[in-house]
Amino acid sequence: MIEAHGLVKRFRDKKRGEVCAVDHVSFRCQPGEIFGLLGANGAGKTTTLRILATILAPSEGTAIVAGYDVKKDPQKVRSCVGFLSTATALYGRLSAQEMVEYFGRLHGLDEPTLRQRIDAIFEQLAMNDFRARRCDKLSTGMKQKVSIARTLVHDPSVMIFDEPTVGLDVMAARTIIGFIRECRDRGKTVIFSTHVMSEVEKLCDSIGIIHGGRLLAGGTLADLRERFGKQDLEDIFVEVVEQ
């Protein structure tokens, strides 16, 4: 479960002065549900998700993630969250297995549990052929799988995906989309940011349209279609943003 209550994030910028990247954003995402954060570049998606993953601290407001407050218990929040974005790269000089082991250990898994988890995940994602290969020697698709294994190793109840398909080819993107769906089917709370309308239409149970740091509209796809009298999500998005 994720509950964001009036999240605000202000930055100090040398040229622009104080910038409000996230402006009083509130939403709720239930377990077994995918919440899609839809917005253009610079809309505030990444900052919002980084706050939820406790990589950044909110300037105002707070969020409850898996029952923990992001302000009061950031470490506990992180231990329940799997965070995947295009910016979360791999350690090139570690092997696929060492990479996943490292994060498993940081999540406090004991060695027998860690070994079991890794064997299961590597089997499930068909990663056994390259488990001993260094990450910088892997193909993009293989790297994606290692990243997925890294987010799954501690079996988190909340999954946060920040534009996970950016820069990926069709096959690699399909793997990710399939993986996100699977997370929902296993009852995890999933939040997912993108600017690709088709991905939102395909995946999300509820949608939030974010622009200029503010959440302008929210609801299920059906709700939005009814409210704006339009079928195409892109048309709805443009109308919301232009309003």
Place this chain on the structure above:
Amino acid sequence: MSLRNIGIVYRKELIDSLRDRRTVISMIVVPLVLMPLLTIGLGVVLVRQVRQAREEVPNVMILGGGDSPKVRAELEKLEGVQIVPQKPDYAEEISGKQIRAAVEIPAGFDAKLAAGEPMSVKIYMYEGELKSGFGAERLQNFFRDLRDRTIRERLEARRLPESMIRPFDITQHNVAPPEKVSGALLGGLVPYFVILLCLTGAMYPAMDLTAGEKERGTIETILCSPVSRTHLVLGKFLMVLTASVATAVLSILSMTVSFGVGKKMLQDVADRAAGQVLQITMTGKAVLSVFVMVLPLAVLFSAALLAIALFAKSFKEAQSYISPLMIVVILPAVAAVLPGVELNTTLALLPVLNTSLVSKEIMTGTYHWKYIALIFMSSCIYAAAAIAIAVKLFQREDVLFRT
């Protein structure tokens, strides 16, 4: 404070760094291969040059002396020099290394010598040139012998004792222990190298573990793990410290071996002057004491480098921040090697310079416990402050996500 988490981060960083060619080169290859190669290589060249210079029979020229057949005949019999015919451009010949030295015998030398008239013999040589020095030295020894002989003959003729012109002798005695004598020559240089290598050993890992992570995009990956930022920075800091200390330890080891080999080589040539330069007695106690004194400095370097490199957006930017730091460290370390710079309470509080000075003293067998305690404590305080700053910087979003 979770030691487990710090240990996990440290172990990963150690594996990661040992697979990084740049770190391995600066931490292992430079001290173990480059240092002995330089020391021994330089020693070999030096020994060969000195031996060649000694073995060469220098060409010398006699200017004048046509009216003094006695001295000329004696000079021509002189062993260890080759007399060449007189030419007017002797100075150019010396500069051009065709001859090594020339001696100008004043007119009527034999006659004046017999009559006891004063005169002056001039020896021409090229100052600073080893082989020219050897040539001039032989000529000078010849004339000194001749002068001494003449004095003795004159005293004997007048039946006067030798003490007439030599009422007393002056001798100089050294009370400093042998390691002090050698230490004064090279004592300052050893800690200087150790301090410098502590810095260079920490440089690459410090940049790789901070700016390198930013550049490769792994900083966000690690920040979304439950490890606290304090544990993360401490794990990284321990890795940088390991590299720094490993570089220093390996350098001391290879330096000890290199000096041992160098000393033996020079003893073979029986060159006392050159031998003395390398007569550095690196006792276990001195080496250990220097190491203990340098340890807080290694901590200071590691933490400071980590903090500075964290500011940078990329490896390249980190390099441009850290390169000037080399000068900041080298200058006080060099100042300690200069003669005349001595430890006092003010200098004992200046980082780098204090450790460099006290290490120099230790290498020469002197232990000023008051200064040692003061320097160790002040270095520890600076080191603790640097760690605190590095930890604090790791909590700052504007530093971690500076793009």
